[in-house]
Amino acid sequence: MNLQRYIKEIRKEGRRCFTIEELLERFKVSRNYARVAVHRLLVSGDVISPARGLYVIVPPEYQSYGSIPAEELVPLLMKYLNIDYYVALLSAAAFHGASHQKPARFQVISSKRIHHSLAFGDVELELIYKKSLSNLPTQNFMVNTGYLKVSTPELVILDLLSYPNHAGGLNHIATVLSEFIENVDVEKLIALARQVNAEYQLQRLGYILDKIEVMDEDKKDSIVIALSGFLEDNMKHYIPIASEIIKIGYPRCKKWKIIENAEIESDL
Numbered sequence: 001m002n003l004q005r006y007i008k009e010i011r012k013e014g015r016r017c018f019t020i021e022e023l024l025e026r027f028k029v030s031r032n033y034a035r036v037a038v039h040r041l042l043v044s045g046d047v048i049s050p051a052r053g054l055y056v057i058v059p060p061e062y063q064s065y066g067s068i069p070a071e072e073l074v075p076l077l078m079k080y081l082n083i084d085y086y087v088a089l090l091s092a093a094a095f096h097g098a099s100h101q102k103p104a105r106f107q108v109i110s111s112k113r114i115h116h117s118l119a120f121g122d123v124e125l126e127l128i129y130k131k132s133l134s135n136l137p138t139q140n141f142m143v144n145t146g147y148l149k150v151s152t153p154e155l156v157i158l159d160l161l162s163y164p165n166h167a168g169g170l171n172h173i174a175t176v177l178s179e180f181i182e183n184v185d186v187e188k189l190i191a192l193a194r195q196v197n198a199e200y201q202l203q204r205l206g207y208i209l210d211k212i213e214v215m216d217e218d219k220k221d222s223i224v225i226a227l228s229g230f231l232e233d234n235m236k237h238y239i240p241i242a243s244e245i246i247k248i249g250y251p252r253c254k255k256w257k258i259i260e261n262a263e264i265e266s267d268l
Contacts, residue, residue: 001027001037007046007057016068016145017076020053048120054080066121068145070106073123075146084111086138087150088128088159089167090176095141096153098179107166109133109151109159128166137192153180154189161201170242174212174266181209182216186226199234202227204241207256211264228255 006026010018023034038055041047045063047055056076062068071087078085087095090103105126111133118125137155140147151159160167160176167173193199206227214220235257240247242262250261 001029001033003037003041004046007041011057011059016072017054017056017080019055019080050077050118050120050125051081065123067123069143070123070125071141071143071148072145073120074106074108074125075143075148077118077125078108078110079146081112081114083114084133085109085149086133086136086155087148089156089163090160092151092156093160093176093180095139095150096156096180096183098176103168126166128163135195137188152188153183154185154192156180157184157189157205158193158196158198158201161204162198164243170208170262171265174208174264177205177208178212178214178266181214181223182219184223186223189223190226190230199231200236200239202231203235203239203256203258206231207241207253207258208264210256212266231256 001023003023006018006023020031020034020038023029023038024031027034029037038047038049041055042049045058045066047057048067049055050073054077056068056073058066058068067073070091074085074087085108086092087107088109089107090098091107103126105124107126107128109128109130111130113129114127118127137152138149139152141150142148157177160173164170164173167176190202193202206224209220209224209227238252238257238259240250240259240261241264245261247259247261250259252259
């Protein structure tokens with residue numbers, strides 16, 4: 001059972017991973033024998049196993065990192081697990097121009113909870129559970145292992161505001177917005193907020209945009225005007241800018257119906 005030769009063969013076919021079931025079929029060996037053989041490859045760093053029974057080949061040029069890049073690993077893993085997903089939050093923002101805010105962990109929102117560690121050398125995946133991903137807007141980016149599903153700029157914004165603890169807090173979110181807000185289609189954003197019942201997050205967005213400077217001030221102004229126009233008849237309640245902080249005793253912004261219980265300042 002020469003697994004090194006087997007790896008070379010499937011790499012020539014353009015494949016980047018294999019399963020334990022494929023080994024059993026190919027070599028007609030017992031499951032225990034196959035696992036022992038693969039364990040040697042795991043120890044040598046020639047493969048990693050991000051899920052039980054799945055083995056991803058790590059080419060020599062990546063072995064010092066302990067894994068293939070996260071954006072190449074994710075499509076293989078999610079296809080094997082048959083899980084709906086999309087690259088989200090700070091990782092998705094980097095695909096849309098927020099290049100200075102690349103997180104330490106590659107952030108993915110998935111439709112299934114995964115509890116085991118997904119850290120391999122310098123690569124770590126952060127999976128965040130969301131009950132339903134149906135009809136959420138994503139874009140496909142071509143990577144070496146197939147297509148990578150990435151949230152659109154509009155979905156990035158709503159997720160950043162919904163998961164501030166995963167995005168480094170409000171000031172970090174403000175910095176991200178200052179870098180890629182010019183890529184946002186405000187009509188698509190408003191439609192998405194209505195679709196997922198998150199119109200209130202547009203109050204936070206408008207408030208933050210009023211507090212920061214961006215590369216394209218004209219685009220920002222047009223977004224603020226559109227948000228203000230939509231929210232004029234759709235703001236029901238005052239909400240805190242920071243949902244995790246108490247909201248009693250703080251001033252209020254009438255324009256956006258925001259309780260100003262935290263200061264907003266971009267890091268740029």
